Amino acid sequence: MNPEAAPPAPPAPLDADIVCTGFGPAVAGFLLTLTRGLQQPEMAAVESRAIAGLPPQVVCYERADDISFGVSGVVTRARAIRASLPDLDPSAIPLAARVREEKLLYLLDPLGATRRPAWMRLADQVCRALSGVLGVEHEALALPWIPPFLHKGDGFIFSLGQFNQWVGQQVMMSGLAQVWPAAPVAAPLIEDERVAGVRLAADGSEVRAALTVVGDGPVGAVGRQLDEHFGMPAGHRRDEWAVGMKMVIDLPESCALEEGTVWHTIGYPEPEIFGFLYVHPGRIASAGIFVPSWMDSPVRTSYRYLQHFIQHPCLWRHLEGGRLRSWGAKSLLESGRRGEPCLAGDGYARIGECSGSTNVLTGSGVDEAWLTGTLLAESVLELLRKGEPFTRQNLERTYVARRRASWLEHESRVAEKARNGFQWGLLPGFLGMALAGLTGGRIAWPRRSGERRPKRLADYYAGRLSRAEIERAKARAEAEARPLHDLLMDLCGWPPVQYDGQLLVSHQDALLMGGKVQAPAEFPDHVIFRSPQLCRDCEAHLCVEICSGEAIRVSQEYPAGPPAFDREKCVHCGACLWNCPVSNIEFCAAPGGLHSAEN
Amino acid sequence: MPFQIIVCGGLAPDPLQTLEPVFDPARPSLRNELMLPAVFDPWAAHALYEAGHLAKQHPGSTVRVVSLAPKAKLQQVMMTVAQKLPFELTALDGPGGGFVDAAATAAALAGAIAALPDLDYSRLLLFGGWESATRGAGVVMQRVAERLGIREQFLAVDELSVEADGSLLIKERIEGGLHQISRCASPPAMLAWATGSLPEPPNHPQTGMANMRVIMPALQKAAAANIEPAAEYASTALPSAIRHTRIVKDVPAAEIAREIAGWIRE
Numbered sequence: 001m002n003p004e005a006a007p008p009a010p011p012a013p014l015d016a017d018i019v020c021t022g023f024g025p026a027v028a029g030f031l032l033t034l035t036r037g038l039q040q041p042e043m044a045a046v047e048s049r050a051i052a053g054l055p056p057q058v059v060c061y062e063r064a065d066d067i068s069f070g071v072s073g074v075v076t077r078a079r080a081i082r083a084s085l086p087d088l089d090p091s092a093i094p095l096a097a098r099v100r101e102e103k104l105l106y107l108l109d110p111l112g113a114t115r116r117p118a119w120m121r122l123a124d125q126v127c128r129a130l131s132g133v134l135g136v137e138h139e140a141l142a143l144p145w146i147p148p149f150l151h152k153g154d155g156f157i158f159s160l161g162q163f164n165q166w167v168g169q170q171v172m173m174s175g176l177a178q179v180w181p182a183a184p185v186a187a188p189l190i191e192d193e194r195v196a197g198v199r200l201a202a203d204g205s206e207v208r209a210a211l212t213v214v215g216d217g218p219v220g221a222v223g224r225q226l227d228e229h230f231g232m233p234a235g236h237r238r239d240e241w242a243v244g245m246k247m248v249i250d251l252p253e254s255c256a257l258e259e260g261t262v263w264h265t266i267g268y269p270e271p272e273i274f275g276f277l278y279v280h281p282g283r284i285a286s287a288g289i290f291v292p293s294w295m296d297s298p299v300r301t302s303y304r305y306l307q308h309f310i311q312h313p314c315l316w317r318h319l320e321g322g323r324l325r326s327w328g329a330k331s332l333l334e335s336g337r338r339g340e341p342c343l344a345g346d347g348y349a350r351i352g353e354c355s356g357s358t359n360v361l362t363g364s365g366v367d368e369a370w371l372t373g374t375l376l377a378e379s380v381l382e383l384l385r386k387g388e389p390f391t392r393q394n395l396e397r398t399y400v401a402r403r404r405a406s407w408l409e410h411e412s413r414v415a416e417k418a419r420n421g422f423q424w425g426l427l428p429g430f431l432g433m434a435l436a437g438l439t440g441g442r443i444a445w446p447r448r449s450g451e452r453r454p455k456r457l458a459d460y461y462a463g464r465l466s467r468a469e470i471e472r473a474k475a476r477a478e479a480e481a482r483p484l485h486d487l488l489m490d491l492c493g494w495p496p497v498q499y500d501g502q503l504l505v506s507h508q509d510a511l512l513m514g515g516k517v518q519a520p521a522e523f524p525d526h527v528i529f530r531s532p533q534l535c536r537d538c539e540a541h542l543c544v545e546i547c548s549g550e551a552i553r554v555s556q557e558y559p560a561g562p563p564a565f566d567r568e569k570c571v572h573c574g575a576c577l578w579n580c581p582v583s584n585i586e587f588c589a590a591p592g593g594l595h596s597a598e599n
Numbered sequence: 600m601p602f603q604i605i606v607c608g609g610l611a612p613d614p615l616q617t618l619e620p621v622f623d624p625a626r627p628s629l630r631n632e633l634m635l636p637a638v639f640d641p642w643a644a645h646a647l648y649e650a651g652h653l654a655k656q657h658p659g660s661t662v663r664v665v666s667l668a669p670k671a672k673l674q675q676v677m678m679t680v681a682q683k684l685p686f687e688l689t690a691l692d693g694p695g696g697g698f699v700d701a702a703a704t705a706a707a708l709a710g711a712i713a714a715l716p717d718l719d720y721s722r723l724l725l726f727g728g729w730e731s732a733t734r735g736a737g738v739v740m741q742r743v744a745e746r747l748g749i750r751e752q753f754l755a756v757d758e759l760s761v762e763a764d765g766s767l768l769i770k771e772r773i774e775g776g777l778h779q780i781s782r783c784a785s786p787p788a789m790l791a792w793a794t795g796s797l798p799e800p801p802n803h804p805q806t807g808m809a810n811m812r813v814i815m816p817a818l819q820k821a822a823a824a825n826i827e828p829a830a831e832y833a834s835t836a837l838p839s840a841i842r843h844t845r846i847v848k849d850v851p852a853a854e855i856a857r858e859i860a861g862w863i864r865e
Contacts, residue, residue, distance in 0.1 A: 011805050012805070014804070014805060014808050059808075061804075065679070066613065066636040066679075067675070068634075068636055069636070093634070094630075094631035094634045162631070162634050165634045165636070166634065168675065169633075169671045169672075169675065172671070172674050172675060172678075173670075173671055173674070175815060175819060178678065178808075178811060178815075179678060180678050180679075180682070180804065180807060181678055181679055182679055182682070182802055183682070183802065183804055183807075200804045202682075202801065202802045202803065202804055203801075203802075203803055203804065203805065205804050205805050207804075282630075325617050326617070516615035516616075518615075520801070520802075521798075522801040522802075591802075595613065595615040595616075595636075596615075596616075597613070597616060597634070597635065597636045598617070
């Protein structure tokens, strides 16, 4: 006999013991540790409180259409991952490799188009004048020393999509947890200041559980609503972000880069934009950039900069002739420990990037996220074994205490003030990172009061473009319903990208060929502009410029009004959310987005 | 009349992924096949949606999916498919993909169906895709039907309706872009579906949770299917050209359309 047919409205609540939101590295670590623990003899007597006679019922709801979609590629020291998986063999996971060679490259500006400060222009001149002595090749200087805090030399290169796929199989084969893809979670259920579960976006079903594990990433709907309801701890704020955008590339036959190569880059395509290149097994590489919120351009963007980045002579000599295999983008919460929310409360616990675990000094987030998941799982197993409830007090005594005693806490305190300098400028930023990193966080650049925000157009382009040029570009962008950054970059001397149809392709082709972006039909728009008037008053629509998928675009009907949103192009990176200067964007939970499993 | 609907369906790699054949004369495969996101075979999915629709119209009907696929992968795919409509599962743990012999696949599926304890030929409708997205051999469903002794077989079905007297009106695609409508007096019958006419049902998490209570035990009981390589392959390759991009500027849409039409005519 089949189960009952489709649920009536309103649907009856579902009961579980533990419900998780999002299947990223944190929840993957949580579920792997939990399901392994539940199989130990001492846990045999633990029964579900939701369904009598069964083991604890553990469910996880993932927004994306597959557990391997919508996540990123990384280089990581993988300390926590290896502690969980001591026999981990990277050859068992596609695109995984041990780091073999690591370089920190200063990229000179080969075009003269970047907005370099004077000291950096001078540095370029010195590098060129002394290229033979310094070893400058192909417009790049390999720095002779990599600060120890940046080293990933004993770690792995991963495709997080492939890694998640691998872990997800282990978790589900245990039979002790269900991971539901294409199931976005709309909101937490908050009752009497206690989280009693979640509400699913698909049909409004409530899933009631004794413990809600919130690991839905930096822009997840549940985490943000918890922050709004319970507030952030005193002095904590989420005001530093970045968009990470990358391509996975089939390398040309001529490429001599070896598997396990890791390059970190600074200096190009803009001084504020850091880049990377990782070489995976099978002649595949990941190349990408980070566009930070402290880059004060009012028209900051990612895709065009990424195209210029891969064409830098130092990279292009290896990548030319390659083929775009995959493409994607995500937001990164870069507030670190300052962005840490209340880690636990009655009925809920926060793990992963949404819990402020990313180390902003070492630029490492995946391993830290994994660790938070494993620490919570150990705590949950302890509480289940003792039959104790998931109260704030119990979770603080177990999970939060474990976290405070871990290397994650120690290192995140070192990193806590490491990026203060970037609020003042690029040079103070680098100096501040060095100071914090080399003194174990004892000395740090002072933090500037207030957040560094995008400048006005005329101020940002002062000395490079006249007001009249800017106004003409604005008028043309409105008339042609296109983003403004392209026109302004052209005016600043950035050459047009010559598409080759393979690796250099239009943004729309990147969505089709690389991101394979999808959107199911039955959901409403998940990006909403709250006040049309605020959009009309906005000088430059930064949401249009930064949108990773060109899903937010100038409205053809009302060019000066609220932008148009095309959900079929949205990659769910959430960049619009934190780039809107007046917080006028509602970013709701929805399925779809990237369909690439290699990012 | 309540029907007993059995849907045969395997898995296919998510068609949006990068596929790379790895050659082995006995059993070619795709690189990293087990790590590739998979979907329920799209043709079989049409059959499943039609089965769900039919079962809803005829109370008391049951839907059972019989699937031959790697167990771990099948479990993952079921987490999505199970949210669509209520069904039960019989799982066979074995190789999937386009390099598995059609006759061996049919034998395994027919064996599993024949072994079902409650099989009732007087109510049985055997559904599946008219071909698989991984190979397109287009013979598995006929072979399953033959093995089960089901003589009423319909291929490339687009529509099924049940008449007041219980007979089945079945619209099939036939050569020349035509449709043929047949009347089948009663089950048992095999219908190998083309696209049908139903959209993909939206996800219902509640349905998924309810389904999983029967699907998880079925997956844990999945018997290993003994599928021996029956053919030797000479080579494998992807289509040589799948995308041509030419960037043009300031060309009117009509001219672009003319060029595309000319290219298609060639």
